[in-house]
Amino acid sequence: MRLxxxxxxxxxxxxxxxxxxxxxxxxxxxxxxxxxxxxGLIEESEYFANKVKLFRQDQLNADEFRRFRLQNGxxxxxxNSDFSxxxxxxxxxxxxxxxxxxxxxxxxxxxxxxxxxSTRQNIxxxxxxxxxxxxxVRGLAEGGLTSREAxxxxxxxVMCSHFAGVCSxxxxxxxxxxxxxxxFFLRNPMCQNLPRKFKxxxxxxxEHGLVRIADVGLVPAIQDGIRxxxxxxxxxxxxxxFIGHLLEExxxxxxxxxxxxxxxxxxxxxxxxxxxxxxxxxxxxxxxxWIKFQALLLKERDIVEATTSIPTKNVxxxxxxxxxxxNSLSSLSGNxxxxxxxxxxxxxxxxxxxxxxxxxxxxxxxxxxxxYGVSITLGAGDITSNQLRVLAESIREFxxxxxxxxxxxxxxxxxxxxxxxxxxxxxxLSSIGLGNPGANTIVSPVGCSGTTSCNLAITNSHRLAKEIxxxxxxxxxxxxxxxxxxxxxxxxxxxxxxxxxVATVGFYGGAARLGxxxxxxxxxxxxxxxxxxxxxxxxxxxxxxxxxxxxxLKIIECYKEEKNDNETMHDWISKISVGRGNGKIQNLExxxxxxxxxxxxxxxxxxxxxxxxxxxxxxxxxxxxxxECAA
Amino acid sequence: xxxxxxxxxxxxxxxxxSFDKLKKNSDSKGNNNSINKISTTLxxxxxxxTLRSLIKENKVRVVDVRKKDDYLKGHVPxxxxxxxxxxxxxxxxxxxxNILNNLGISxxxxxxxxxxxxxxxxxxxxxxxxxxxxxxxSLLEVTYSGWKNLGLEIExxxxxxxxxxxxxxxxxxxxxxxxxxxxxxxxxxxVIIDSRERLNFLSEHIPNSKNIPYTxxxxxxxxxxxxxxxxxxxxxxxxxxxxxxITYCGSVGTLSGLVFFALKAAGVPNVKLYPKSFKEWxxxxxxxxxxxxxxxxxxxxx
Numbered sequence: 031m032r033l034x035x036x037x038x039x040x041x042x043x044x045x046x047x048x049x050x051x052x053x054x055x056x057x058x059x060x061x062x063x064x065x066x067x068x069x070g071l072i073e074e075s076e077y078f079a080n081k082v083k084l085f086r087q088d089q090l091n092a093d094e095f096r097r098f099r100l101q102n103g104x105x106x107x108x109x110n111s112d113f114s115x116x117x118x119x120x121x122x123x124x125x126x127x128x129x130x131x132x133x134x135x136x137x138x139x140x141x142x143x144x145x146x147x148s149t150r151q152n153i154x155x156x157x158x159x160x161x162x163x164x165x166x167v168r169g170l171a172e173g174g175l176t177s178r179e180a181x182x183x184x185x186x187x188v189m190c191s192h193f194a195g196v197c198s199x200x201x202x203x204x205x206x207x208x209x210x211x212x213x214f215f216l217r218n219p220m221c222q223n224l225p226r227k228f229k230x231x232x233x234x235x236x237e238h239g240l241v242r243i244a245d246v247g248l249v250p251a252i253q254d255g256i257r258x259x260x261x262x263x264x265x266x267x268x269x270x271x272f273i274g275h276l277l278e279e280x281x282x283x284x285x286x287x288x289x290x291x292x293x294x295x296x297x298x299x300x301x302x303x304x305x306x307x308x309x310x311x312x313x314x315x316x317x318x319x320w321i322k323f324q325a326l327l328l329k330e331r332d333i334v335e336a337t338t339s340i341p342t343k344n345v346x347x348x349x350x351x352x353x354x355x356x357n358s359l360s361s362l363s364g365n366x367x368x369x370x371x372x373x374x375x376x377x378x379x380x381x382x383x384x385x386x387x388x389x390x391x392x393x394x395x396x397x398x399x400x401x402y403g404v405s406i407t408l409g410a411g412d413i414t415s416n417q418l419r420v421l422a423e424s425i426r427e428f429x430x431x432x433x434x435x436x437x438x439x440x441x442x443x444x445x446x447x448x449x450x451x452x453x454x455x456x457x458x459l460s461s462i463g464l465g466n467p468g469a470n471t472i473v474s475p476v477g478c479s480g481t482t483s484c485n486l487a488i489t490n491s492h493r494l495a496k497e498i499x500x501x502x503x504x505x506x507x508x509x510x511x512x513x514x515x516x517x518x519x520x521x522x523x524x525x526x527x528x529x530x531x532v533a534t535v536g537f538y539g540g541a542a543r544l545g546x547x548x549x550x551x552x553x554x555x556x557x558x559x560x561x562x563x564x565x566x567x568x569x570x571x572x573x574x575x576x577x578x579x580x581x582x583l584k585i586i587e588c589y590k591e592e593k594n595d596n597e598t599m600h601d602w603i604s605k606i607s608v609g610r611g612n613g614k615i616q617n618l619e620x621x622x623x624x625x626x627x628x629x630x631x632x633x634x635x636x637x638x639x640x641x642x643x644x645x646x647x648x649x650x651x652x653x654x655x656x657x658e659c660a661a
Numbered sequence: 662x663x664x665x666x667x668x669x670x671x672x673x674x675x676x677x678x679s680f681d682k683l684k685k686n687s688d689s690k691g692n693n694n695s696i697n698k699i700s701t702t703l704x705x706x707x708x709x710x711t712l713r714s715l716i717k718e719n720k721v722r723v724v725d726v727r728k729k730d731d732y733l734k735g736h737v738p739x740x741x742x743x744x745x746x747x748x749x750x751x752x753x754x755x756x757x758x759n760i761l762n763n764l765g766i767s768x769x770x771x772x773x774x775x776x777x778x779x780x781x782x783x784x785x786x787x788x789x790x791x792x793x794x795x796x797x798x799s800l801l802e803v804t805y806s807g808w809k810n811l812g813l814e815i816e817x818x819x820x821x822x823x824x825x826x827x828x829x830x831x832x833x834x835x836x837x838x839x840x841x842x843x844x845x846x847x848x849x850x851x852v853i854i855d856s857r858e859r860l861n862f863l864s865e866h867i868p869n870s871k872n873i874p875y876t877x878x879x880x881x882x883x884x885x886x887x888x889x890x891x892x893x894x895x896x897x898x899x900x901x902x903x904x905x906x907i908t909y910c911g912s913v914g915t916l917s918g919l920v921f922f923a924l925k926a927a928g929v930p931n932v933k934l935y936p937k938s939f940k941e942w943x944x945x946x947x948x949x950x951x952x953x954x955x956x957x958x959x960x961x962x963x
Contacts, residue, residue, distance in 0.1 A: 051902045079897050082729050086899055108861075109954040142859050144962040156960050159872060161897045189896040412962035637846045645956040653954060 034583055046534035069121060069216065070171030071181035074178060078102055079164035080210055092429050092488040100658060101184065101222070103177025104163045107156065108483050109655050114165050116141075116155045121212035122190040122205045122232070123151035123435040127422035130434070132173030134418035136166050145418060147411035149476055149519075150229070151436040152180060152187050156483045179216060181658070183224045185294075188212035189244070191234035192435035192443040196403055199235035201252045207259075207283075208232040210349040211290060216236035221294055225301030226309040228294065229266070236562035240438060241265075242273045245311045245530060246293055249562050251280060258282040260562070264315030264323070267526035272312040276318045277327065285331070287346045288338065292330035381509055385456050391508050393452060396445060401430070402452060403445040406459065406470035410495040411440030413464075420462045428455045432480075438529070439517075440476055441469050468508035472516040472599070476529060480522030480539065483645070485655040487522035489539030489550040489575055493644040495520050495528075497601060501579055513586065514600045520552070523654070531566045532558040534557050534600045535582060541652035542572065547634040548650050550575040550643040556618065557600075557607035568607050571622050576640040577629045584628050588615055672961055703799035703928050707773045709811065712737070712801060715771065722766050722822070724774045726782045727805065735815040737775065737801075737808060741765075742819065745782045748789060749913055752936070757793045758829050765822030766795065775801035775808070780884030781875060784918030794830030800922060835921075837907045837933040839945055841868055842867065845907055852900055856910040856920040857939070860958060865951045867909065867942060873897060875916040876922040885919075891927035898900045907932040912940035 043239050062329040079568050084090040090098075096106070099114070107113035118133065133153055137145045140162040140555050148154055158166055170176055179185060191209035194200065204620040211230055221228065233239025233249045241247025247262040261281050267275025281289055293311075300318075302309040308317075315323045381387050390404045406421060413421070421442065425434050437443050447455060447565045459465045468474050477495025480487040498518060507513050521528030521538040530536030536551035544551075558567030573581050592613040602611075609617035615624065631640050643650050679811065703711075715721035716739050723740040725732050732742040741764045748760060766772055772790060776782035783800050790798045800809070809815065837845070845851035846869055853870040855862050862872040880886045895902070906924055910916035914936035924932045943949065 079893075083899065084896065107955070108957075113863075135881070139874075140955070141875070142960060144960065145961065157863065157957055159859075159898075162877075162894070165894065409962060412960060414962045417962065447700070478957070479960065482956045482958075490959060492955045493956060496959070506921060643956075645959045648953065651810060 035061075049404050068174040069119065069178075069212075070174050070177040071169040071176065071178070071217070072168060074102065074176075075164045075168035075171060079166050082160055082164065091433070096658065098157070099163075099183065100182035101179060102163075102167065103131060103180035104158075104160075104183055105658055106485060106655075108424075108481065108485050108487070109653065110159055113157045113480070114160050114163050116158050116163060117148070117187075118153045118155065118170060118175055118177050119180045119187045119212075120151050120153055120175075120436050121188050122194075122208040123437065124190075124209070125153075125434050127425045127432065127434070129173045129175055130418050130422040130425075131566055132169060132175070134415035135170045137418070138415040139169075140166050144412050144414040146479065147408060147413065147440045147442065149411075149440060149478065149527060150187050151189050151192075151438060151439050154479070156479065168610065179221075179335075181227075184224050184228070185212075185215040185218075185221050185224075186227050186229050188215075188230040188232070189240065189438065190232040191238040192437045193238050193403070194232065194234040196398065196401070196445050197234040197238060198397035199237065200397075201235075201250050204232040204234055204248070204250050206350060207248070207250075207286065210346055211286075214287065214346045215290075215294075218648070220291070220298070224294070224298055225303045226306075226311075228297065228311065233494060233562065237384070238561065240532070240560050240564070241562055242564040243267050243271070243529070243560075244274065244289065245297075247274050248286075253280045253282075256282050259286065262562075263293060263327070264312045264320070266310055266312040267531050267566075268310065269307065269524045269526075270313075271526065271531050272316060273564065273566060274312075275315065275324070277324060279330070285335075287343065288331050288334045292327055292334045293340070295334065296327055296330050296438055384460070384465065384467075385453065387506075387509060388456055388465055389452070390470045391467045391471050391473075391514060394504060398446075400448065401445070402447045402449060402457060403443055403656040404447055404452070405439075406442040406444065406464050407466040407469040407474055408441050408464075409499055410475070410492050412496075413442075417462050417464055420458065421464060424455055424458050427451075427458075438476075439469075439470050439474065449584050454576070466503065468503060470517075471508055471514040471533070472518055473502040473508040473513075475518035475520055476533070477520045478522055478527035480520075482645075485524065485525075486525055487539065488541055488652050488654060489522045489552065490644045490646065491520040491522035491528055491537070491539055494537075494552075494575060494578060498579060498646055507586075512589075512593065512597075513599050516603070519558075519581070521635050524553075525657070530555060530558070532560045532564055533567060534558070534603055535585065536567045537573070537578065539575075540572070542574075544574065544631055544641070545634060547641045548652065549631065549641045550567050550650050550652075552578060554581070554585070557604040559600075559604075568618065571625065573625075573627070573629050574631050574640065575643055577631065581625055581628050584625060585621070588621065588624060674781040703771050703797055705799060705922055706802045706883070708802050709808065709813065709887055712773050713813070714854055715773070716878040717863050721771045721773055722764060723801075724764065724772060724783075724786065725805070726774060726776045726786045731777070731805075733817065733819070735809075735817050735937070738814055739818045739820055740775075741821065745776070745785060747917070748786055752789060754829055754831060756791045756833045757789050758827050761790065761795060761827040762825050763791070765825045766790075766827060767793065767825040768828055769797065770825070772793075773801050774798065775803075777805040778915075779804060779875070779879055779919070780922075781915040781919045783884075784922050785913065785915045785936075786791070788835065788918045789938075792836060794828060794831055794832055800884060802885070804884065807882070834931070835933055837935040839867070839882065839935070839937065839942055839947065841933075842907055842909070842935050842942070843947060845905070850901075851905045853908065854906055854908045854917070854920060854924075855939075856908055858918040860961065861911065863955075863957055865939075865943075865949045867939065868948050868950050870909075871900070873898075873920055873923075875910070875919050878920060885923050888926050888928060891923050895924075895927055895929070902927075902929050903931075904929075904932065907933045907935055907936040909938040909942070912938055914938055 085095040103117045104114040146154040188208045194201040194205045229244045231240045231244035231247045233241045243265045246257040261277045262274030266543040297311045394403050428451040429444045435443045475498045477492045480491035482492045516534035519530045519536050521530045521531035530538045536555040542551040554570045555567030588600050725736045725740040726745045774783040774787045787798045855866045855870045855872045856875050858874045908917035908920045921934045
């Protein structure tokens with residue numbers, strides 16, 4: 031109680047905040063808080079309710095209120111500020127069935143009866159009345175969850191590969207580190223007023239993770255028997271995207287906290303607070319130059335290490351210790367699989383049943399022999415309250431871990447399933463519409479919320495992703511081994527919440543005048559990828575919304591004609607993107623020529639529908655409001 | 662004998678515990694054999710234990726508003742069958758009085774209504790009884806499924822009782838029609854509540870109405886949350902408890918009937934139901950607010 035008030039008192043006085051850490055506050059909080067899985071703080075509910083009342087009575091100005099609202103995880107909804115989107119943090123993507131049930135109830139009571147998994151492993155509730163946000167905050171705290179610092183200029187949800195702990199290529203389980211970082215910085219005075227948002231991403235191995243497109247991306251490594259990380263800094267997607275830089279060959283575990291703190295301190299001190307379009311850390315790195323930034327950072331780290339009090343360090347390390355002790359499953363011994371994690375369990379050429387089809391794409395073997403991980407395919411991240419409840423039951427019934435992970439592909443991933451449970455799990459999931467195949471393949475495009483709720487969106491990326499999913503499921507594309515490693519990711523604007531730059535085929539929404547009419551149009555990118563060697567996609571061309579499905583079908587057709595023996599579509603697209611095609615299509619120009627007739631729209635009078643966006647029966651107008659990310 | 666009056670309700674609205682006690686506190690002075698001569702005080706919500714003892718003592722008329730087929734498969738002991746559709750087919754005051762008489766309900770018969778639709782159908786029936794002047798009517802706090810899941814006794818026989826003679830004593834203080842709602846529209850002391858789900862509300866609603874979706878007001882084990890919670894929801898919305906509140910929903914006043922009772926339970930003295938709701942409002946071509954700037958329907962995972 032006392033603690034939270036202190037922090038609240040500090041929260042809006044920037045001068046006091048300037049990178050200072052009150053170790054007393056922090057250490058006392060950690061001592062009192064024995065349950066590290068509890069992220070919530072019940073008093074924040076009443077506090078929010080009071081702020082809303084003050085705002086409604088004009089006793090709190092709109093800017094001040096917006097800042098407060100964002101700090102507590104509530105965005106204004108699209109062109110209607112009476113409603114909010116509440117972003118529930120899921121630190122490390124790790125969530126219990128009880129928390130899922132809590133979210134199901136909150137979605138039903140105060141939102142639209144469904145929840146939405148985001149590309150940063152959050153769970154979002156849309157169209158919540160502003161006056162009810164405090165009730166959601168209360169419910170979340172009851173379930174040990176929080177939306178605090180899920181928006182605003184803060185440390186956002188700390189991501190962690192959903193394979194962490196079960197990936198056969200990982201040196202160790204990074205989940206505990208992700209959570210310890212999340213715990214340390216949540217409500218920490220040193221990051222309540224950063225120049226802009228700040229994102230951490232932990233990988234499990236060099237393949238699985240979004241480490242090159244985060245402010246801080248961490249890949250686990252072991253050197254001379256010591257745990258540590260390869261840390262990448264200054265990456266990020268947006269109107270201008272950058273790939274992160276490697277700080278040093280190896281950062282030992284003992285320097286994890288000081289490296290994180292010094293990065294935040296340098297950014298807090300030097301980041302751009304003037305220009306909202308240039309205030310992410312990646313711009314600072316880019317403008318200063320990596321070498322200079324790196325030197326500054328290493329120097330800052332020495333200062334941090336020399337001045338951080340022992341109680342403060344203990345706060346972080348004790349979290350790690352407790353987490354480590356509590357984590358018994360990931361050390362399950364026995365025969366370990368050492369082969370690749372993602373593997374088809376059956377021969378996809380003989381797929382007969384819906385179950386086999388689902389097995390083919392949604393089930394992987396863990397490194398713990400005899401255990402499997404199961405992806406739950408959602409449509410662009412949407413899940414109803416009833417589905418959430420059945421999923422929660424399934425987790426309790428079939429997962430020995432009794433937990434689930436949210437994934438950046440907007441799905442759930444449940445682990446520690448014994449092989450004999452898999453058919454029963456499938457039956458249960460299918461009974462409620464959660465048994466679709468194709469998770470993490472071209473069949474399940476990522477789609478941000480787009481014009482369904484976001485102020486910045488120009489197009490309905492969300493619906494487009496679902497349209498592609500139902501079309502591709504109908505075409506059985508999930509069964510095509512050549513296509514399964516390809517991804518489609520769609521954003522409704524250039525700001526990249528749909529992570530379109532790291533997809534095999536990515537799209538971001540815009541508007542264009544075609545003839546005399548406005549139409550929703552997407553910019554298409556090729557050959558983006560994730561992981562430690564991740565690369566940004568290259569812009570190919572613009573495609574009207576209603577031509578996208580046909581364009582992708584044409585690309586698949588071209589690939590099928592051109593492919594070499596074992597070449598996947600992702601490989602082929604990567605190859606032509608750098609001009610190394612060896613058939614009729616050698617480079618992007620070649621494929622643009624082939625696609626040119628496909629992207630052409632009939633005239634407006636001939637087919638007015640093709641000028642409308644998905645999910646809309648009126649003529650297209652590009653409407654946006656001020657984005658709140660920068661507030 | 663009567664329901665708790667509004668003042669009494671207000672007195673207890675801050676105190677869930679006393680509310681719970683009051684729910685259970687049925688004081689009987691009457692004759693065990695004749696339901697018509699007893700005196701029982703029921704609250705808006707009747708809990709399971711109270712109903713079971715009232716049934717044992719033959720001091721209550723239980724009304725099952727599900728479809729006849731469902732009723733015949735099993736129902737709460739002594740319950741009579743009154744499908745909502747039957748009441749709605751003619752909900753003129755005379756017809757409702759006729760229904761009361763056929764079910765053997767007199768002016769002072771305590772009535773408990775239940776359904777299997779989270780209390781919405783039961784609410785519409787209970788409201789109708791109140792509207793024609795029957796004061797002692799209460800909603801069972803659980804649905805029929807809830808009752809069954811608790812493992813409580815059920816029976817299959819059809820019940821009927823001697824015809825009664827209920828007086829007609831209209832209570833227009835709980836009723837609103839379209840023109841009343843229209844007038845309330847610009848009256849700052851009156852609040853219009855839309856009880857439909859969020860996406861329906863966003864699509865179109867009566868101007869100046871506020872949304873309290875029916876999904877907000879139930880808890881896991883009761884058709885209504887605790888009064889303190891319901892009260893907080895209203896306070897969060899800045900709704901003055903002394904305002905007059907009018908509830909409406911999509912077509913026949915079921916969802917809004919439930920919200921009617923939720924508001925009463927929260928301690929709002931003056932609540933009205935607009936039973937013809939948005940369906941009539943639209944057919945009369947009255948003003949409505951539409952929100953077309955977002956494709957929110959595409960978020961639903963249904």
